[in-house]
Amino acid sequence: MNTALSPDARADLIQKEMTRDEMLVLVDGYLGVAYQKGFHDPIPAWMKPLLPGSAGFVPGIPRLGIPALTESDASLGVANGGNMRPGDTAVALPSSLLTAATFNPSVAFEGGAMIGREARAKGFNVMLAGGVNLAREPRNGRTFEYVGEDPWLAGLIAGASIKGIQSQSIISTAKHFAFNDQETARTVMSVAMEEGDARESDLLAFEIALEKGDPGAIMCSYNRYKNVYACENPYLLTDVLRSDWGYQGFVLSDWGAVHSTEKAVNAGLDQESSNGSDAIDFFGTPLRDAVAKGTVPEARLRQMVHRILRTMFAKGLFDRPVVKGPIDVYGDLAVAQKNAEEGIVLLKNEKAALPLDPGKKRQKIAVIGGFADKGVLSGGGSSQVHGIGHTKDMHVSLGGGTKVIGGTTWTLPRDTGVLHATAPLAEIKKMAPKARVSFTDGDDIAQAVAAAKKADVAIVFATQYMTEGVDVIDLALPGNQNALIEAVAAANPNTIVVLETGGPVTMPWLDRVAGVVEAWYPGNGGAAAIARILFGEVNPSGRLPVTFPLAESQLPHPIITGQRPDRKIVGTSGTPTAYDVIYQEGSRVGYRWFEDQKLTPQFPFGYGLSYTSFAFENLKLVGASTIKAEFDVKNTGIRAGKTVAQVYVKPPFGPVRLVGFEKVELSPGESKHVTLYADRRLIAMFNADANQWNVAEGDYVVRLGGSATDKAAVGTVHVNAGTVRP
Incomplete structure (x- = not known):
């Protein structure tokens, strides 16, 4: 409990006192309710009085003062009504897609902090929030839970929301890692996408969200990537997440996303979220036996537990335990309305x-x-x-x-x-x-x-x-x-x-x-x-x-892959088998696809009107290792208002991409000078063979305006060749 020590040092000290059986407790989660329709009930009788009535529960170790993990679904508020805790209400934020539409990370942070405060008051210390999956498929049933089609916007907004939640000493996840971009056949589909395209789209959104929000946990998804389940995929969980991004938190599974013991553990999964929703309790007796036999090394079990404990220390669960109490209804409603x-x-x-x-x-x-x-x-x-x-x-x-x-x-x-x-x-x-x-x-x-x-x-x-x-x-x-x-x-x-x-x-x-x-x-x-x-x-x-298309025919997939007219999922009769969902658009998601295919949408990405008018003027560009854009935004109307200045870049190779934006509030006649720098990854292409981002030397076209198709000001700037390591 010495707060002068690092989270790693504190985790090491407490872990030295743990038995193997106690370590196995921390990696095996349960449903947070004794029974939920559609799940079996493996919860032992002694545990049922401890359940928080929520999505998930991981027992603590009272002997060592290790608190239980009490987990609630989140993102849009503390989601624990209905058959979990009847009569329990919370302030409902707007959909995450609406929050993304603010183009304002500070609003996302405030909403996250509100969720974190209410979680504390309701006795939860883990929020299953932070949906980052791109709106690659706009008909996705969870589009409203996610934060748009662009990786820079999605990463910034999700990262700010995660940071807000964790400002209240609550662990937030980021999810669903990775490529869970449609609900149709989500448990059996295998996403086929080249690594370079994946790094420039879906994975880049997660990478930015992790950098901005530092979520305590990552939730792996249901689907496969290149025929390997996400929750037992060493490329995702070890090569990308740990080796390239240096992530220090723990990986927990989505409910029902675990399919093995040794394979999942050795690939990088640290905690089975709910054995009640998986086919068997993979991280229960099977994991105990695997460690005893050595098919899962003891050192790997210790690593799993260390990551969980380190996160609990780093995010404040030991030093600022949750205490139930009333929520600030009126204050939180004001946050939701804003x-x-x-x-x-x-x-x-x-x-x-x-x-x-x-x-x-x-x-x-x-x-x-x-x-x-x-x-x-x-x-x-x-x-x-x-x-x-x-x-x-x-x-x-x-x-x-x-x-x-x-x-x-x-x-x-x-x-x-x-x-x-x-x-x-x-x-x-x-x-x-x-x-x-x-x-x-x-x-x-x-x-x-x-x-x-x-x-x-x-x-x-x-x-x-x-x-x-x-x-x-x-x-x-x-x-x-x-x-x-x-x-x-x-x-x-x-x-x-x-x-x-x-x-x-x-x-x-x-x-x-x-x-x-x-x-x-x-x-x-x-x-x-x-x-x-x-x-x-x-x-x-x-x-x-x-992007709002004119018709489904403008989308890369006019009909969602795997969808059947009877609304049943392709591949779920008999034994589910993997089949490929080929995202042939690659990194050309949303507005990138529309520009690449020369399609005119109903409304473009970034579009929105105001009761006043704005001008984007005096664009000045500087190019070297990256791009610096300076410009003025002026309110040319008669009302005060806010606009979103957006900068897009078309590199010599690859699709156009949003590289910066700023929401500006101006009185009539008022101007503001804005300076934006492009993250070098946004103007680069990922070279999978070299495992690095390559910035090509050449002339880059820069567009300033109020949407992905607006060209209020256009310029060209020369950028030097360079590389960025992930």
Whole structure:
């Protein structure tokens, strides 16, 4: 307990006192509840009273004062409602994709710190947070949990969130390592991608997140990479993570991702998260026997335990143990609302239809659809937070039926989504007390059209539900929502669409509506944030962290590899066998793919409008070992606002890439001088044979603007050849 010693020295001291049996305790996790549907129950009777009622639990060693690891799903808040701890609520942050849309790491840090504080108050010391997987497949059911399609943005935002969580003496993970970029067949698929492409995309996002956030643990994923399961993949867990990146924390498995004992241990897995979700308890008796026989060296077991103990010391679990208590509901709700206000994106604003006038007398506002009278939608799965104000009435039925795509009939599940309080309808009424505000649920299109005809403005709320475990089949709004928007827009030219979606959606009605607001899954403060943006109390400043395609045909995979029309997963009948998911786009993810293929998207990466205007001027470039870009950003409009200055580079070889951005807040007429330096890895290509980044000598084209396609200023700069070791 001498805090003057290093975490390694403290771990060594306590480990000297441990028996082999005690060390084996720390590497074998359990479900944090005595029973959960879909899992078997291997939990011994003596342990059940100790369980925290959560995702995971690793018993401590009371004899030596080693605390238990009490683990909760996280990222969007402390996720422990439902069948785990009924009635337990927490403040729900917006989706991680919305946080990425802020382009503001300080907002991500504040949200992470809020999660860390609530975790402490609820008795948890490990947050299974830090989703870093790229939005390579925008129909991925977990797109909303991740932080966009660009490795620099994803790494910075995820790293800041992790750092925020751990500022509260809580361990945060980074996950899912690696290439878990789709849910379809996630447990059987094998990702086929060349190492250079992997290093320049998915792995680079993780590398940056680790550098910025220093997560105490890494969670390995379900899928295979080059036919080897991620949780027993020595290339990922040892060659990249340990040898190249020098990672010092521990690796834990995803729930159900372990398939062996010796192979997983010797590849670099340090802890089986939950033997209740794996086929057998691989790190229980089999590991005990393997160590006794020498097929797992005793030194490797000691290394596993050292990594766990070192992390517990380094992140403060010994020195600042968690203490249960009340959460700061109002303070934390303010954090969630600020997050939402910075990440909501204004996509269209024809003839300055927005903002609405909150003081206009006798204004008639028709609010239509999207459960706007009840709450705002959230994404489903293990990240599901039962937010403040949650009741059974917040569970709503979504989807169902069939859909014909390319002449094939696809089966759609009838999902049950969870809404977060409060209701946009109530917040709109609060913002415009002199207006006459009506609501129709949108199920009856004729009724919605009648309401729209009587109104000065029609606000249509549209939803797209995403959840862990299944991908959406396309990017269309489900059900009758496209038809509803078309009909309402025909009845009222002043129609505003507010989208609550897990990711990009197609908009066949785009040219017929006056405004579009992408609100994502905006969390507990989302309704107020939407209303404040609609009425101009907040100037929107979110920017798209993913490209919005015009149609699925523009994507590298028009239909997700492994997806079947009956929504069952290819390869899961009988004994699951690996099959390749070939990401032929390689490192050309998102906007890189669109530029490479000369495709025009519906909305480009980085795009977003404001109620004011900005100019990007006076670009000056300096090239040597990397690129230095200086420029001025000026507010040329009549309102204060924020913009995101973005710098993109097209090297002599390889795709265009975002190399820097800065969110700038300016008053009307105000200017700010910005200087950005490109991380050398962002302008390099990875040479797998030499295991290094190579910066090619030559002329690099630099673009400054407000999106991946905006060329407000363009210049060329010469860069010298060089190398960067990983």
